[in-house]
Structure formats: structure tokens, C-alpha cells
Amino acid sequence: MELFLQYLANGLVTGTFYALSALGLTLILGLMRVVNFAHGELYMLGGVMGWWATTRLGLDFFSGLVLVAVVMGAFGWLVDRFLIERIRDQGEEPGILLTIGLSIFLANTALLVVGTAPLKVEAPLSAAPLILGPVVVTKLRIFAVALSAVLIVAAWLVIQKTRLGRAMRATFQDPMAARLVGVRTANVYAATFAMGTVIASLAGMLLGSIYSAQVAIGGLVSIKAFVVVILGGMGSFAGAIAGGLLLGVVEALWGGYVATGWVDIIGFAMVILTLLCRPYGLFSKRAERA
């Protein structure tokens, strides 16, 4: 039973990371209907850039975080304006193919530049353990969870409280109507993609300080993020968080009590079950439209 609490804590920590990693994807998938296969590579770029900023440029962690956010935001904006813009409203296939091409390009170019070695992002705290009753967590993880929570809340505030956020929600509901009332949807799409990119890259940098940033991690991250997004329902903000936590906890419990080798299968089993019972995700209100 003591172990149960430990597993639960581990699961919640991992779950927070999953939620943060999936948040950008759910925004892009829900609002833009682009199945972004380059999501994991954007995450990876954040990690690699964070490593570069903290070890090569000698910045501290938080300045590095800001630098990564600015650079990757601009990158995401440009990707949308120059690539995704041109295939808008053509269904899913061109988006899938385009982002697969982008992910192949980004992953292999990064491989050429920095190689396969794991890159450690300089962490702002030590990895000393912190003992809370029966549960042991490192300080660094608590810090990462707190920072993830801050980022998630910040993203939520942007969507709920700002003018841009209102335009995003309007475009999500009905792009045509949003255009009719004067929303510049092209800018909204670009801003959404940039925001998704920023969140993904910050998650990559944050987790690069706990584990390490690796060039080849992209595919795995993309797939986990898809699992979370489907569990939560596309485009649902709360759903991404609940889906991430759910996945983290179930994986931790399964790994603790059943078998570690099969942990990765759990997420997919949950996705398949979810889609069979509630095809549009656990938390989605969206219904089928002709």
C-alpha cells in the first residue's frame, strides 16, 4: 500500500508531463484539423535548443526558456504561414504528408548537427530527493511539475481571457462565421500553430533537464501525445490534462503491479477502448456533422 502512493505520485508527475506535451497537439488538431506528425520533432527541437542555450551560450535556465519560446514561436509562425497555409481546407491527407515530411527533415537535420548523444539541459535545481511521508520525489521533478502547471494555466488564460483567445475559440466553432465577423483567421491559425509549437518546445526543454534531450525521441513523443489527445477529446483543453494524468497514472500502476515490458501497450489499448465506447474522446462535446 505504501508503494501505491509512490506509484500514484510517479504517475501524476509523468502525467503532468504528458499533459503538457499533448497540449500543443490538441490545440493544433482541434482548431486547425492538422494531424501534426512533426509535434514530437518540435518538442525535440525545444530540448536541443535548451541544451544549446544553457551549456553553449551559458544562459541560466529561465533565460534559456524565454529564448526557446521566442525562437520556436517564430519558427511555428513561419511554418504555418509558408507551409500549412497552402494546404488549408484540403482535408487531412496533405497535412499528414506535409508534417511527416517536416518531421523527417527536422529529425535528420538535427541528427546531422548535434548527433545521437543524449544532451543534458542544465537544470536550475539539484536532483536531491525530497521525502514526503511515504513518497519520495526529487526537488527537480516537483519544480518541473509546478512549471508545467504554470505553463498550462498561462495557455488557458491566453485562450480564455485574451482577444486572441476569443478569436481562436470562434474559429474553432466555425471558421466561416468567424471570418464573416472580421476575425483574421489566417493570423489566428498561425498564432495557434506558433502557440502549439512554443508549448511543445518548452515541454521538450523542461523534460530535457530531468531526463535528457535526444534527437530520436520525436516519434515516441508524437505517439504518446496522440494517445493523450484521443483520450481527452480533440481540441479539449481540460481533456488533454485529464487524458495526460490518466495515462500517466495507469501506466505507473500497470508498470508497478503487472509488468514493465508491456507498459507502452496500455496507452494504445485505452485509445482503442475509448474510441469504441466514446468515439469522440472522453471529454469532447463535439458531435458528428454532415
Next chain:
Amino acid sequence: MNIEKRILFGMMALAAVVPLVVQDQYVLHIAIMVFFFAVLASSLNLVVGYVGEFSLGHTAFLGTGAYTAAILSTQFGWPLWATIPAAGVLAALVGVVIGGLTLRLQGPFFVIVTLSFAEVMRLIADNWIGLTNGPMGIAGVPQPAFLKEAGNLAAKQFYYGIAWVLLALTLYLSYRFVNSNAGRAAVAVRENRYVAQSIGIRPLTYTMLALVLGALLSGMAGGFYAHYISFVGPEVYRFAFMASMIIMVLIGGKGTLVGPLIGALLVTFLEEYLREAKELRLSIFGLAVIAIVLFLPRGLMGFVTQRREKSGLAAPTSTTPNPTSSRRTA
């Protein structure tokens, strides 16, 4: 309309002559891989192009076929002519199960759930060590005995022949499906699911038919792959295979029979050609994929049919109801 059929016949006839002229093993190997990918791309095209749902789980069938052939031949000593059809049948059964579960979904949901199935299969192959030998894979899938004396070139020619037969079978079945009532019904579902339902077409029946046919063909391709490469590991379920197939279908032009062939030819040659560029190879490949999406959105065949439509000729995918007469044309 029959331009498509004539092109297919011409290409296959040309391909049949190649081993008589070319004696180079490397060229034959490339040609075999082109055939293998052409079978895969054509079978994926049945789902992507004619059902209009984007399946990312096609490696599930390829891998099932490859493992079936590998296990049947290494553990039960089945010969090649029995393992390849068995691989196809088992993959088709997997297709029935996966299709029954996933074809109720559309759009991004279908995309991701099919991807999930492929990943589940990969994880099973990775972890069920008793059956699949886990990450080590199954090595030494036996070749037919008479190839041992015949030498390398003859072995290549033998596999070339099998791959040619497999591709011919694929094209024949695809052609029959596409130009049948079932195929036209599938196209009707693709064009507008609600209208199709309103005239009495049950979407699930026809999408299922296309998916199972695709699964059968890619399972046989998987069985062939197991014997030709003589090694099967969990990599067959990897997304890299899937990405190649999708790129081939979309570059060639989905919803046409010739498109996937051209796609397989182009992509396999491009990958070989880019070997010269060593590490830069995959980066360039990624850029090429992006460029093709942006500048050839409907694929090469789409580009051609667009030109033909503009000059007043009928499109090959016209949905003119002609239920009885063209059934016998194949």
C-alpha cells in the same frame, strides 16, 4: 477509360521482359523492392484512395503477413508457395477484426486508431518472445532448396518472378474491385457518405471489403518480404514503412491504379539515388516530400487527369452508374 488498363498491361509486360535483358543483381534487387512497394502502395490505395479514409495501420497487415510466413516456415517447415497465401489469409483475418472495430470512425480518429493498432502489433511482436523472438526477430527464414545450387543471380531472378506475379495479382484484384459494383459503391461512400447511405449503400460493407482486400494483399507482400530478406523483426511494424507507403500513394496520386506504381518506382529510385548524399539523404527526402505536397497536391496522376479534364476528356474516376455492362470488361 481503358487507357488505365492499357498502361497497366504495358508496364507489366515491360517488367516481364526486364530480367531477360538485365543480368545485374543490384538492378534486379531494386526492381524487386519496387514491386514489393508497389504491392503495398496499391493495397493501401484501396483504403486511402477508394474508401477515402486515411489508414496509418497498414503495417499491421504487412507485419502479420511477414511474421506468419516466418513462423510457419521456420517452425513448421512450410514451403514458400504455402506460406505466402497463408500470410495473406491471416492478415485478411486481422483486417476483418481491425476493420470491424475501426471503420465506424472517420477523419483524424480513424487515422490515429489505425496507427494505434499498428503500434499494438509492434509492441506484441517486441514482447511476446516465445512466439516472435522479441526484438531479436526471426532470422534465417528458409529459401527454397533448389536456390542453393542455382546461385545468387538465379535466386534474384526467381524472386523477381514471384514479385511480378504478386504485383500482377494485386493489380488484377484491384482492377476487378475498382470496376465492380462494390468498388463504385465504395467511391460513392468516399464522395459523400450521407448520400450513399440515403440510396441504400451500407458504408461498412464496402469499406470493409476494400480494407480486407488491402490486408490480404499486403499480408502476402509481407510473406514475400520474409522469404526474400530472410529476416523478420519488429521493424516491419515501424512507422518508417508506413511513411514510405503513404508517400508513394500520395505522390503517385491516390484513387488511381497507376498512381501507386509510379509512386513506388519514384520513391524507391529517389531513396537509392540519394544514397550518394549519405547523411544528407533523409533531410533531402523530407524536403522532397514537402515540395511534392505543396506543388503536386493531387499526385502525379492527379496532375495528369487534371490536364485531361481541362482538355475535355472524361475523368477515369467518373461515377457514371453503369452497373452491369462493365462487370465483364476485366
